[in-house]
Amino acid sequence: MSNLSVVELPVLNQPDEAVAPCCPPLNERPLSAEEAERTAKMFKALGDPVRLRLFSLVASHEGGEACVCDISDVGVSQPTVSHHLKKLKDAGLLSSERRGTWVYYRVEPSVLAAMGQLLTTAAR
């Protein structure tokens, strides 16, 4: 319990708390209240300009991962960067791994692919 940030992928490994995509394409049938609750969390996480920018920084960084130490040009403090990265992780969009001094974040491909499909299919 000494370092909570080391816990990995709690969202994907614990179905009870899952916010991972659960749902049919948006144009197939209306989402239930419960499905909407879970899926909205992920959209909300990307609905903040700074978080979206940080997300694209991690996603486009060499090797598909980045730590706070790699991020310097978004105009917010390092604690704020850490706060937003944690929110993205809590939403199931990033996973994290501690290596030495730093926690490295990477995108969760399966969650993103499902979100993308949700939207792309709806746009047919």
Add this chain to the structure above:
Amino acid sequence: MSNLSVVELPVLNQPDEAVAPCCPPLNERPLSAEEAERTAKMFKALGDPVRLRLFSLVASHEGGEACVCDISDVGVSQPTVSHHLKKLKDAGLLSSERRGTWVYYRVEPSVLAAMGQLLTTAAR
């Protein structure tokens, strides 16, 4: 000016205020502050459970469109439904057209497809 709700697609037709997708796939390069600002608006619009549910109701409704008159089972009042539909429209995700008494909303396929691609490509 007697009925503002008849105005159609202001977002898509006025580049100065555009919130339409502008941006490369999220894993290609970091978004600029301005790109993130524009794109986050759309994610934010879908980041509310009731709005997301309403969006799926419109997207999955017969003919790909729906009016407030078609929506009755989301547990919020009709004025609240109208409020949320307008927010989705303001974000560029829905377009609207008045026919007789009702305003009909339909999904904006191009905007959604671009959002989907943004995410799907990032998940490669």
